[in-house]
Amino acid sequence: MSIWLILAAAASSFVLGFLWYAPFGFLKPWLRENGLPEDFDAGHPARVFGISFIFALLAAGAYAHLVGFSDDIGASALEGAAVGAGFAATSFGINYQFAGRSMKLWLIDGGYHTVQFALFGAIFAAFH
Numbered sequence: 001m002s003i004w005l006i007l008a009a010a011a012s013s014f015v016l017g018f019l020w021y022a023p024f025g026f027l028k029p030w031l032r033e034n035g036l037p038e039d040f041d042a043g044h045p046a047r048v049f050g051i052s053f054i055f056a057l058l059a060a061g062a063y064a065h066l067v068g069f070s071d072d073i074g075a076s077a078l079e080g081a082a083v084g085a086g087f088a089a090t091s092f093g094i095n096y097q098f099a100g101r102s103m104k105l106w107l108i109d110g111g112y113h114t115v116q117f118a119l120f121g122a123i124f125a126a127f128h
Contacts, residue, residue: 005064005127005128007060008123009064009123011056012119013060014052021112026108029104029108033101033108056116059120060120063080067083067121068124069124069125070125070128072125073122076124077118077121080121081121084115084116089106089113092113093110
């Protein structure tokens with residue numbers, strides 16, 4: 001298990017998040033579905049990004065440990081998508097049902113994590 005690949009995978013979460021939750025992406029519907037104003041502030045960026053990076057590192061490390069590395073980028077990306085959809089997105093789905101959150105919000109957040117793990121798989125296959 002290469003710490004550099006795990007760091008790269010965790011960093012890819014931020015690139016994806018920047019695109020996914022950007023104003024040209026899903027930011028406005030995400031805010032709306034959460035009942036938040038357009039000028040919502042999640043707190044100090046260093047705290048928010050720091051804690052988020054720790055979670056991304058933990059997710060990438062766990063994925064690398066449990067799934068391992070492969071040479072097939074396509075198969076690894078599909079495997080990652082299956083992990084993201086089958087574990088992360090479904091876990092969100094359970095919580096969102098009990099919290100009364102919308103299917104649209106689940107699609108946005110669950111979709112992000114599905115793509116996040118697909119990226120993990122592709123990065124691990126491409127660079128191991």
